[in-house]
Amino acid sequence: MATPNRPPGEAPSPTAQGHTHHLLVALAGQPNVGKSTVFNLLTGLSQHVGNWAGKTVEKKTGVHRHDGWELQMVDLPGTYSLSASSEEELVARDFLLTERPDVVVVVINAAALERHLYLVAELLPLPVRLVVALNMVDVASREGGSLDVGALQRALGVPVVSMVASRNQGVAELVEAVVACAQSPAPPPRSPGIRADHAAVWQEITSLLAPSLPPAFPPGWAAAKLLEGDREITRLAREGCDPGIWPRIEGLLAAHEDGVLAVASGRYEWIARVVHTVVPRPRPGQVSLTERLDRWLTHPVWGLAALAGVFGLVYGVTFLVGSPLQELVERGLTAGLARPLRALLAAAPAWVSGFLIDGVLAGAGTVASFLPLLAIFFAVLALLEDVGYLARAAYVTDRFMHLIGLHGKSSLPLMLGFGCNVPAIMGARILDSRKARLLTMLLAPLVPCASRMTVILFMAPIFFGAWSPLVAWGLVLLSLGILVALGAALGQVLLRRERGAFIMELPLYHRPKARTIALQTWQHSAEFLRKAGTVILVFSGVVWAFSYLPNGRIEDSLLAQAGQAMAPLGAWLGLDWRLLVALLSSFFAKENAVATLAVLFAGGQTPHLAHALAGAFTPLAALSFLVAYTLFVPCVPTLATLRQEAGGWRWAALSFAMLLVLSLLSGALVFQGGRLLGLA
Amino acid sequence: MEGEVSLASIPADATAKVLHLYGGRELVTRLAALGLTPGAEVRMVQNFGRGPLIVLVRGTRLALGRREASRVHVLPAG
Structure with missing residues (x-):
């Protein structure tokens, strides 16, 4: 990973060229969330398709102009999380940590909020300005879950914009939120925490790591990644750490091989608390179109x-x-x-x-x-x-x-x-x-x-x-x-x-x-x-x-x-x-x-x-x-x-x-x- | 734990609670990121006893290979 272009937390300095201010905006999200639709709406035919340097992962970039602002949009690969288990996830993570986009938009599915907040839980501890695009709110309300967007915004501590990207709703609001977010001070990175039985070891690793990490890597986040067994972060930590300290960390990790589940469970516990405040009543188990169609379309014969x-x-x-x-x-x-x-x-x-x-x-x-x-x-x-x-x-x-x-x-x-x-x-x-x-x-x-x-x-x-x-x-x-x-x-x-x-x-x-x-x-x-x-x-x-x-x-x-x-x-x-x-x-x-x-x-x-x-x-x-x-x-x-x-x-x-x-x-x-x- | 079975053995329409995941770290990370963590409620959508199966977890339909499903241990509900 290269050194970050900018120290974390510094205000974005929109370079003024004439009257245009430039912003680098990354679009993150899980697969099947409508991220491409949002990207297409924003960039249209200005898109450029290429590959990420040295990777076989497709890279899409494009430009959106709005009211004196020029948003350089980068479509990150669709990923469920930010662990380094696939090339896509590694590409997305590297971009966020080393290219330091001014704003990161994470597109999430309102109809499967719990699952989609997992990526948000991975993004919140990073030193980025985050805007949540809550997509498919129409599907969510049709399936019976009425969402309290204000409550979600308070629970996450970042701006939330509701959208129906497939019907071109909420795009203008999203752009305004991105521009406003870029001009506001960066929020302090927050961590969803870890399951209680691993809290102590997580704290210990965090404090051991803190002095020796590159500035782009929040220690709490990196400690969680070590517990998850993330190869890339493990390598970086091993190389960056004081030789006296690394064996201690390694010993802690060896004693907590099951850390990966504690980290994931911690995120989902946090998500459950967020969802609880946002969705007032459980969704009724309604036989949706998907279930009816799948009875035939996924049948072995x-x-x-x-x-x-x-x-x-x-x-x-x-x-x-x-x-x-x-x-x-x-x-x-x-x-x-x-x-x-x-x-x-x-x-x-x-x-x-x-x-x-x-x-x-x-x-x-x-x-x-x-x-x-x-x-x-x-x-x-x-x-x-x-x-x-x-x-x-x-x-x-x-x-x-x-x-x-x-x-x-x-x-x-x-x-x-x-x-x-x-x-x-x-x-x-x-x-x-x-x-x-x-x-x-x-x-x-x-x-x-x-x-x-x-x-x-x-x-x-x-x-x-x-x-x-x-x-x-x-x-x-x-x-x-x-x-x-x-x-x-x-x-x-x-x-x-x-x-x-x-x-x-x-x-x-x-x-x-x-x-x-x-x-x-x-x-x-x-x-x-x-x-x-x-x-x-x-x-x-x-x-x-x-x-x-x-x-x-x-x-x-x-x-x-x-x-x-x-x-x-x-x-x-x-x-x-x-x-x-x-x-x-x-x-x-x-x-x-x-x-x-x-x-x-x-x-x-x-x-x-x-x-x-x-x-x-x-x-x-x-x-x-x-x-x-x-x-x-x-x-x-x-x-x-x-x-x-x-x-x-x-x-x-x-x-x-x-x-x-x-x-x-x-x-x-x-x-x-x-x-x-x-x-x- | 008593009553612990593999997810692959849960019949269609039954629900269960995830107890633990076994297998390599990479597999566990991926399953966990998709919502299969200890404590999560799952409902079996389709399981014909052979081939892949579909479970509903945290509002998402997941297709799992039989081998992958057998690494997830659950406690059947009821």
Whole structure:
């Protein structure tokens, strides 16, 4: 941890630039509390999404301007507490202690006050100016608990603003409270205390620690963290303490191994006292919408059926709405731009117009035509997450995921994989055990992504007619079957029963918020364009060059030579050099396969491709190609993401090697098996 | 304590009071932060005897793996 930028307790000095005063405001809160909604309302499109330095945790920042004030908003990761048990919690805590925001807004759920005050109990002892945003007061009053906001404010000793963020209520009041809070003197840090049986040892550790801690760390808070067994604070205290004192502290800690429960219980005892003064009567046990829905959606049988239905619907919607859009975009780009460009370049050398139109523009067309599908998929997924369904999906798949040594949470990133493997690998961040995260990331490329499905859905009808849905379905099942088998095998090596804990909040179902969904869709799509789009664009130019050099004829180009060099390998799979080249090109982006075939067979004209392909290959060769293609090595963007998330090329290389062998072996098995059966 | 059982053995709709948590410090910290501390009232929402289960604690529905739930020892109410 770095030294704090400012000593604790010093008044914020809003730097005057003209008439604008700047404030650094951090937004804290537990997951599922509507924190993102509050953040979105305050910052809108000024948001910047990046990563916390050196971490794989997403960092969102944005700006809110109000009446001469400029609020630099930082969205901290959603955390249940501030112990260092996950990367998110460590990031949030480090930011609060070292960056010293002028004001910290903690968003809490009025309908689950007790649980949400736990984070407040962790924040109060820190030297920060705290404002409590009491969200979902509408849900709380509907469920029967009438809250006394004034009493809550008195009990906590910090400003409390009630909000209904989903209906844009209370935002202006929140901003005013933040600005007012920044101008008031910092309140003395307060501690909720510890369970009585540990009070003495806590006091003792606190006084032993006090002289040797960095100023940002309140001794009482740090002592509680030591009792909780917090590794980071233990390390800092050990390094900072007088060598004569640390062994005494260590002895006390060893004698109070159960300190973690005493600390947590102390916080909840304090919370119980606060809640007692705020909620005058207990909430009646009312069968809410959530309970009624969950009777079906979390049922071991009906829940799985519902999940299958929901995902069927997701694909239905994605392709029903996406495919026409995709066609529209593609036609607009190629027809609308290629023709004028060709006219413009009439005088230029052939390779210039070839590179620009058949290379770059065709690549841009691929990216653009792919975007509607992904955007719709992202939107539907954001919708499912926002209404609270995704947590249920993880729950019902838990039992199934145990088969491959993982638990239910892993199914969420894997389900993302159906859209694109890149977000699937990034999504594995939600898992708390590193080994489970690695295994999930290694398995993710076996989930057939939307690009692979578009290629399969394009190729299958050409060769299999009415049977093509069955072939597509079979390819998906094959891929998932291999995923399960590989997971079981790798799980034995990698995990050895250490799958991490399955502990997950099931949020209440609620109405989706268009703004949240729109922003998330926008951010994910932009990320895809930035990361994958550039790779695809560059690759399209490269493929074109390889297919053009050395003399402008594809039949004896570098690409053809590479394919022909591998012909003996291809013979085993029944693939000629053109199919091999298509397979190779899918390494750069899965959807490249069709584009490459279009270049090789039809001079880039996709509409004529189907006819040309049908005449060139037998259904058996096509099936072998599709099997090898479905299981082929992860695309470049996926591998790059895997390297970044797993920390090193080692894992990316393992994934590449595993899938290369699997893919070629399966393709050869299909072709040779089919020949034995006399199908060729 | 007499009558002490694992949370995993509580049937649906029954309530119980948490007595103690066993297991590694990390697991205990996480369970405690989510409200499962000694003294907390829990109501079993769903438990089919196999696979994960759902409990209601401090106003929140928590999904727990069976293994995690078996680390929480409780005293059934009534």
